[in-house]
Amino acid sequence: MWADAKTLLWDSIAYKDVLTQMFLRDLRVRYKHTVFGYLWSLLNPLFQLIVMSFVFSHLVRWEMKNYTLFLFSGLLLWTFFYAAVVAGAGSFVENEGFIRKIYLPKLLFPMSRVALRLFDFSLSFVALSLVGLLLGFTFPVTVFWLPVAIVMAGIFALGCAIIAGVATVYFRDFQYLLAVFLQMLQFATPILYPISVMPEKYQWWLKLNPLYSQVHIFQLLVHDGTFPSAAEWSAGFGVAFAALFAGIAVLLLTEDELVFRL
Amino acid sequence: MTPAFVDLQEVSVRFRRYWGASGGLKEAAMRLVTPPRWFRDKKPTREVSWGLKDINLHLKEGERLGIVGANGAGKSTLLKVISRVYRPKQGRLQVSGRVAPLIEIGAGFSPDLTGRENAFLNGAILGIKRHQILARMDSIIEFSGLGSKFDTPVKYYSTGMNLRLAFTLATEFTPDILILDELYAGGDEAFIKRADARLDQFIEQSKILILVSHDMRYLTRYCTRAVWIEEGRIRLDGSVPEVIAAYQESNA
Numbered sequence: 001m002w003a004d005a006k007t008l009l010w011d012s013i014a015y016k017d018v019l020t021q022m023f024l025r026d027l028r029v030r031y032k033h034t035v036f037g038y039l040w041s042l043l044n045p046l047f048q049l050i051v052m053s054f055v056f057s058h059l060v061r062w063e064m065k066n067y068t069l070f071l072f073s074g075l076l077l078w079t080f081f082y083a084a085v086v087a088g089a090g091s092f093v094e095n096e097g098f099i100r101k102i103y104l105p106k107l108l109f110p111m112s113r114v115a116l117r118l119f120d121f122s123l124s125f126v127a128l129s130l131v132g133l134l135l136g137f138t139f140p141v142t143v144f145w146l147p148v149a150i151v152m153a154g155i156f157a158l159g160c161a162i163i164a165g166v167a168t169v170y171f172r173d174f175q176y177l178l179a180v181f182l183q184m185l186q187f188a189t190p191i192l193y194p195i196s197v198m199p200e201k202y203q204w205w206l207k208l209n210p211l212y213s214q215v216h217i218f219q220l221l222v223h224d225g226t227f228p229s230a231a232e233w234s235a236g237f238g239v240a241f242a243a244l245f246a247g248i249a250v251l252l253l254t255e256d257e258l259v260f261r262l
Numbered sequence: 263m264t265p266a267f268v269d270l271q272e273v274s275v276r277f278r279r280y281w282g283a284s285g286g287l288k289e290a291a292m293r294l295v296t297p298p299r300w301f302r303d304k305k306p307t308r309e310v311s312w313g314l315k316d317i318n319l320h321l322k323e324g325e326r327l328g329i330v331g332a333n334g335a336g337k338s339t340l341l342k343v344i345s346r347v348y349r350p351k352q353g354r355l356q357v358s359g360r361v362a363p364l365i366e367i368g369a370g371f372s373p374d375l376t377g378r379e380n381a382f383l384n385g386a387i388l389g390i391k392r393h394q395i396l397a398r399m400d401s402i403i404e405f406s407g408l409g410s411k412f413d414t415p416v417k418y419y420s421t422g423m424n425l426r427l428a429f430t431l432a433t434e435f436t437p438d439i440l441i442l443d444e445l446y447a448g449g450d451e452a453f454i455k456r457a458d459a460r461l462d463q464f465i466e467q468s469k470i471l472i473l474v475s476h477d478m479r480y481l482t483r484y485c486t487r488a489v490w491i492e493e494g495r496i497r498l499d500g501s502v503p504e505v506i507a508a509y510q511e512s513n514a
Contacts, residue, residue, distance in 0.1 A: 017386035025383060029374045101369030102387060103346035256349040260278045 088161020140225025
């Protein structure tokens with residue numbers, strides 16, 4: 001297992017050009033034949049944000065500084081996480097043509113897909129922030145720490161994407177189950193509502209959700225304007241690396257068999 | 263630079279093949295809650311077999327191996343083991359040198375990308391840097407004979423065009439070990455001539471060539487050694503005329 005882990009690591013480095021090329025391929029292919037092209041990466045979250053913010057700010061009135069900003073910070077992260085895990089779930093099955101015919105380190109498949117979603121995420125964050133500034137929103141200075149938080153979210157999503165990818169190879173039903181599961185997860189994460197609206201005795205249940213530590217850091221940086229404490233950072237990075245190591249462990253255990261399961 | 267070689271010791275590959283919904287969560291869950299006898303009459307949806315068994319093979323620099331055998335004997339499986347698609351369940355595989363496998367036409371191509379874009383992706387897979395490909399782009403276009411089609415998505419290519427692009431990319435940057443399966447299926451005469459010339463050149467540079475073909479003339483022309491594979495085992499390993507004669511006799 002240790003030797004395999006070394007191979008996985010070295011091969012992933014040796015094949016980094018393939019990763020770049022796969023990333024570029026997905027980037028080129030995605031918005032082919034569409035009129036708006038990359039603008040969709042901005043329009044999609046923008047529309048989603050407008051609808052949600054309109055509905056929820058009229059439906060319920062929570063005590064907060066700026067609900068739209070709060071929603072913005074959590075929803076963009078959620079959209080990234082969702083897209084990355086769904087793309088990761090199909091990353092082995094849909095690359096059957098590669099896996100059955102040539103050797104490539106298996107880590108490349110989920111990695112290139114998550115990288116693409118991470119690119120989207122960063123792009124839409126910047127673009128929507130500019131829109132926000134034009135509309136007169138003020139962002140706290142803590143937003144400059146976002147790149148660190150985005151790296152953290154990327155590590156977490158990659159771990160989850162690998163596991164989803166392997167699970168889909170073994171149980172094809174998983175990809176459908178995943179949609180249901182993710183919907184439940186979205187409501188179990190304080191994205192649309194602040195955690196403070198929950199009765200105090202249930203709050204710790206929500207905090208058990210591994211996604212909470214991730215979302216919380218984004219909300220602190222973008223909405224609250226407070227710098228996350230050392231404990232909050234370590235929770236966020238701890239969960240992220242735990243997910244990544246779990247993903248790599250799952251891949252090491254299954255990588256030789258994947259080709260026979262496709 | 264260390265000399266190129268391929269070494270297989272007691273290599274066995276086990277196939278586990280699944281079909282139907284055997285991989286479904288439902289069935290896995292059902293098995294947990296239902297008595298086993300309910301499953302007794304069900305048709306199997308998986309099969310375990312040895313694709314290769316106890317293969318010993320050592321190829322050194324300059325050796326050109328031809329592989330013969332019936333369909334399903336394990337020829338392509340052997341090629342896939344050497345190019346690391348299948349990991350041996352038992353035994354040891356060692357390969358030294360840059361391998362360019364051409365096992366299935368169009369493997370590693372992305373249909374939505376053009377020939378040019380695929381050249382970069384495929385090149386990266388073969389271990390070739392972007393600037394090297396850029397420097398040889400003209401030569402790649404010329405040799406493949408794709409002309410203006412080079413900037414058309416690969417999904418609109420004919421089988422022959424696919425083969426031409428794949429062969430060109432695999433051989434343009436002389437690999438240490440070239441693996442060819444059922445070569446020339448679909449190339450036109452002009453291309454075959456160019457490809458032959460390139461393989462001749464390859465031979466002069468004393469690289470390792472592994473070739474699977476049902477065309478004995480090719481084996482005779484290019485190979486210095488041949489193995490006959492039957493039911494996943496090496497039945498005979500020897501000189502090309504010797505192996506071809508034995509193989510043809512068994513088919514007579």
